Every structure is written in C-alpha cells, then in structure tokens.
Amino acid sequence: MTPTLEDRAAGCLVGAAVGDALGGPVEGWSPDRIVERHGGRIHGIVGPWYEDWRTARPIAPYHKGDGHVTDDTLMTHALVRVYETVRDHLDAYAVADHLVPDLMSTPRWIPELETEALPLQRIFLAEKWIVARLHYGHVDPREAGAGNIVNCGAAMYAAPVGIVNAGNPAGAYAEALDIAGAHQSSYGREAAGVFAAAVAAACAPGASVGSVVDTALSLAKDGTRAAIEAVVEVAAGHRDFESALVPLRAAVAPYDSVGPDYRAPSLGARRPSRLHSIEELPIALGMLLVAGGDYASSVLGAVNYGRDCDSIATMAGAIAGALAGESAIPPAWSKQVAEASRLDLQAPAAALAAVAREVFARDVSRRRAHEAAFAALAGAS
Template sequence: MTLKTPEPFSADTTTTTLTLDERITGALVGAAVGDALGGPVEGWTPEQIAERHGGRVNGVVGPWHGDEWRTARPIAPYHKGDGHVTDDTLMTHALVRVYGTVRDHLDAYAVADHLVPDLMSRPRWIPELEAEALPLQRIFLAEKWIVTRLHYGHADPREAGSGNIVNCGAAMYMAPVGLVNAAHPEAAYAEALDVAGAHQSSYGREAAGVLAAAVAAACTPDATPSSVVGTCLALAKDGTRAAIEAVCDVATGYSDFESALVPLREAVAPFDTVGPEYRAPSLGARRPSRLHSIEELPVALGMLLVGGGDYRRTVLGSVNYGRDCDSIATMSGAIAGALHGERAIPAAWVKTVADASRLDLHAPARVLTEVAREMFVRDTARRRAHETAFATLAGPR
C-alpha cells in the first residue's frame, strides 16, 4: 500500500529536536491519559457514546452510570471515569518496574520472576477500586492467566501464553519495550515477542511485538505517522499485517475522526473475531488464528493517520470509536506521545488524570529513561565485543 503523509499538527513541532527523555515521557504519559479518557466509554458504540454524552467525548468524563458505578452492570465494581486509569496503565507501570529491577533486556522468564510477584504480592493504589489492593484483584482474566500459569501451574514461561484467550492484553502494556529499544523497531519487535510469550499466543502475541515496534519507530528522528505504519507493515505477519494494511489504507482517505469511525470499523471487521456486538462475542472470538488480528492495534494506527499524529485528535478519535477504546487510546496515545513528547498532550488532561488516579505519571518515565540509557551502553559494548570476535573468526579478506 502507499501511505499519504498527513499534515503535521503544528508547523513548528518536529520530532528531531526531542530528546530520549521527552519521547519516553510523552509515550508513557500519553498512554496513561489515553487510557483514562477511554475507560468510561469502553464497550459502547460511537452512537451510544454520542447519545450518552450529548455528542462526542472531548476530554475527561464521568462514569457511564454516574454514581451507580459500584453496582451497575456490566462494568461494576470499577469506577471507570473521572480521570481514572485502568488495568492498561497498571500493567504498563508494572512492566516499567520490572525494567527498573532487571535494568537490561527482558524475556519471558522476567515475567515469571518479577512481573508475577509484583502483581500478586505488592498492594498498590487501584484508581478504579478507589482502594489499595493487589493489582491481581483488578486485572482482567487474560492477565490473571499469567499468575495462574506461571506461579501455580509452573509452566515454561516461553509457552505460558498458549491456551489463554487471544486478545490485546499483552499489546496494551508493551510500550516500555519499544521505549528501551527507541529507534530500533526490529529489536523492540523481537523483545516484545519474547516477553509476550508468557502471556499471549497467536495474533495477540504478534500485536504485542508490532506495538512495541511502532513505539520504537515513533522515537526515530524525523518519524511521521506514515513512517511508523510503514515500519509496522514491514514487521507484522499474517492477519495482523493484513488488518493494519486494510485499516490504514482506508484511514489515509480521512482527516477527521468523525467521518472515519464507521469506515475504520468496516475495514477491521473481517479480521476481528469478537464480532459486531462487543459485549456478546461470537463463538469463534479470541481463538488462535493466522488469518485474524486484534482490533485495537490496527485501529490505533488508523487513528494515528487520521489525526496526522496530533495527540488530541488521535486519542479522541480512538476514544470515540468505542468498543475496547481504552486500549485503543492507550496504544495510539503512546505512539503519538513518542512522536511529539508530552508538550503535545493537553496539560489539563495530564493533571486531572494524575490527581484522580493518585499517580505520579512522570516517575515511570524517569526510571525507564535511566534504564534505556544504561541498556544502550551495554548493547554497544556487546556489539563491539561481537564485532571483535567475528573479525578474528573471519580473518583478513
């Protein structure tokens, strides 16, 4: 496919002047804010969202069921809304903590050795529960699977994802993998596939690799939404690649998310196993397949193109798409944030989400930036050692 280069959201905003610190901060803060904006409308259609809110969502909104959020189904007992992050951000920050402990590249064994204990043994403030609790008590069943398989089932970490429902659970928190491999999407893709093997299989695992690659590509100087999508297409396999191509091909014809909502859904529908009713999945939903894809990643990339990389337009498009829109906005927010840094994210949104969620949104970025710099030094030393060894093996030519 041929991608048109969309207009940048600001003539004086370029990616070349951004530092690693700014890109990592933009990606992690951008992901958390997107998550919080999408949470209260997750699972609904664009039409239902517009009816409920008297138009499109343009910022932080309250719970769908208002003060009855504790008991109203199907969301209860989670307080989604008012700037609360969801499990997407909880898992992202947990993975950052693993990087902060290991301070090097991760694999499936790092999930077993560090992420699982973090989820099941260390209480933290859970915004949606408005209480301190174990993260394990909040995360979705597909993430609880990690604990079941690795802690109780003693599965091989590299294969533990097999048998889990295939969804976006691994992809939604893989941005840190892309950030420690900033500007090296091939390395991000490979590392994320290894890490995600403990959690997901099939196109769920593939999406994790591609999302990490997208974030790494967005950190590249002179990166654009089109170059990010191009990198994803070069790396993605099977149904994931086909879905990204189909959605992004359609996205290039739109510059406002309102008119793109239905066309993007129609483009991804043949690859989505959940079906037209998000809350009533089809019989074949979330089963392994080489022909299918998760819905969230292709749509996030499509909205990135529709929004021209502008954080606000990209994330609001993702939010108003509905369905699993907190994860869509988490992914698109991470990529747009990596492209343009935190300055592209509305400051009022950042403050509201940080205050409401009782989270320091910048602390994980500081940790990951330090780790990324340390890892680059180690990678450079390892590469030079290999060059020396190979030169000795190869001999003079």
C-alpha cells in the same frame, strides 16, 4: 526541537495513561451509544457511564471515568518496574521472575477501586492467566501464553519495550514477542511485537506517522499485517475522526474475531488464527493517520470509536506521545488524570529512560565484543 529520549519516554507513557483514562468510561460501547449517553462526541475527560458504578452491571465495581486509569496503565507501570529491577532486555522468564510477584505481592493504589489493593485483584482474567500459569502451574514461561484468550492483553502494556529499544523497531518487536510468550499466543502476541516496534520507530529522529506505519507493516505478519493494510487504505481518505469512525470499523471487521457486538463475542472469538488480528492496534494506527499524528485528535478518535477504546487510546496515545514528546499532551488532561488516579505519571517515564540508556550502553559493549570475536574468526579463516 527534536524531543530527547526522556521527553519521548514521558510523551509515550503519559500519553498512554491519559488515553487510557479518557477511554475507560466508554469502553465496550458503540459510537452511537456514546453520543446518546453524553449528548455528543467526547472531547475530554468524562464521568462513569453509570452513576451507581459500584453496583451497575456489567462493569461493577470499577469507577471507570473522572480521570481514572485502568488495567492498561497498571500493567504498563508494572512492566516498567520490571525493567527498573532487571536493567537490561527482558524475556518471558522476566515475567515469571518479576512481573508475576509484583502483581501478587505489593499492594498499590488502584484508581478504579478507590482503594489500595494488590494489582492482581484488579487486572482482567486474561492477565490473571499469567499468574495461574506461571506461579501456580509452573509452566515454561516461553509457552505459558498458549491457551489464553487471544486479545490485546499483552499488547496494551508493551509500550515500555519500545522505549527501551528506542530507534530499533526490529529489536523491540523481537523483545516484545519474547515477553508476550508468557501471556499470549497467535495474533495477540504478534500485536504486542508490532506495537512495541511502532513505539520504537516513533522515537527515531525525523519519524512521522507514515514512517511508523511503514515500520509496522514491514514487521507485521499474517492477519495483523492484512488488518493494518486495510485500515491504512481507508484512513487515507479521511482527515477527521467523525467521518472515519464507521469506515475504519468496516475495514477491520473482517479480521476482528469478536464480531459486531463487543459485549457478546462470537463463538469463534479470540481463538488462535493466522487470519485474524486484534482490533485495537490497527484502529490506533488508523486514528493516528487520520489525525496526522496530532495527540489530542488521535486519542479522541480512539475514544469515540468505542468498543475496546481504552486500549485503542492507550496505543494511539503512546505512539503520538513518543513522536512529539510530552508537550503534545494537553496539560489539563495529564494533570487531572494524575490527580484523580493518584499517580505520578512522569516518574515511570524518567525511570524507564534511565534504564534505556543503561541497556544501550550494554548493547554497544556486547556488539563490540561480537565484532572483535568475529573479526578474529574471519581473520583466522
């Protein structure tokens, strides 16, 4: 049966959270180091890289592993709450008016800290940027992203934009670019738009991984498009993530400014450029192609790829979940992540689907008003 909007929203957001939790404990490491640490490839939820995670560097004091979601999910759920408040399309001003206060003012359970705290105290410096620029700097929200590190920070939580614009990839692309303008510039902002569009395309009845990738390529610009093309070409020759790990990295490497050592970025890393792309989105699409859209295989491919694998798995999980619905996600994984993270993973999805229905009704009304106005104008001419 074709998944409903509600089912696709649940598949998308639960799928993203589960992918995030699976990738968190091995984020930043290479495939070889992951095999060395875990005695082979990862096939499910694992514990933290260091047992003394409270003091171990470079990741202290975060308990990454054991089913804990990371900042990718925290930011995704925060954006859902903004949609719940506004109940319409969002723009950069919504980030300033609603997202920043949410991050600064309301303590929430932070799984990696194992305590209640302000989300601001957990999110990465690239996300704290929006607080510094919008709350303290009073920068125009549409321009606040300029000057920030160019990474996947805005893209990693753009999935809700795709659900609100389900079936309308071009609308999702434009809305995500507007929202991301408060956070990012250059190819980081572009990735947010393309990822949101991919989620929206995955929600269309009859969608497939191929149609999602085609949509992404039709909208992507500059280095982002080139990187996706390169990864897609390589992914076509693989049907198992094991054989695809090294070739996919080689395909995206010319466009990724970070360099071969993820923990020691190159001097030119993460600077604005029309030639580069973030690594995470093309690899997520590549893993989806290799896996034929299968949720578990896509996410496990992303996790075992290493590097920024929590965000790669977040994106792959969101798209695979939107394509097939929540039933595609192994129930044992989603149950363990929800319990370990102390989060209701279904509630944000249900809330977002309700908002999407309201927004669509408003869009229909606005479109009809436009049609009537244009018809009167055209008739008068």
